[in-house]
Amino acid sequence: xxxxxxxxxxxxxxxxxxxxxxxxxxxxxxxxxxxxxxxxxxxxxxxxxxxxxxxxxxxxxxxxxxxxxxxxxxxxxxxxxxxxxxxxxxxxxxxxxxxxxxxxxxxxxxxxxxxxxxxxxxxxxxxxxxxxxxxxxxxxxxx
Numbered sequence: 130x131x132x133x134x135x136x137x138x139x140x141x142x143x144x145x146x147x148x149x150x151x152x153x154x155x156x157x158x159x160x161x162x163x164x165x166x167x168x169x170x171x172x173x174x175x176x177x178x179x180x181x182x183x184x185x186x187x188x189x190x191x192x193x194x195x196x197x198x199x200x201x202x203x204x205x206x207x208x209x210x211x212x213x214x215x216x217x218x219x220x221x222x223x224x225x226x227x228x229x230x231x232x233x234x235x236x237x238x239x240x241x242x243x244x245x246x247x248x249x250x251x252x253x254x255x256x257x258x259x260x261x262x263x264x265x266x267x268x269x270x271x272x
Contacts, residue, residue, distance in 0.1 A: 130209075132209050135178075136228050140228050152222075182239055183201075183203075184205070184231070185235060189231040203220050205220050207236070217231075218231055
């Protein structure tokens, strides 16, 4: 699977989950795709698709519009591992659905009890500003 294909699939699924679509079929699809990606990944890869990771070091340019504290507290899921030392990561789909390409050196494995496609949190209609700077989303899911 190419990076562009992974971005389209996980981005669209993330959009549906983030805005409250029925998630069970999406969970099944995402887990099936990640299983195929993991099987295709090199055995000695530091991180593989489906791994939970945290950002370390300097915030990558691709995530510069996000609140740094939120980025440091967020567990991301690896969606794609490129051959060029870059990985695509996505936060929990109920938090945001963006996929960002970051250097593999800027992530480290992180143990997490629940995988990235968790049951959606209830919608809050008094949504504070989203985690992105200069952007608000109506009906956003928040903690």
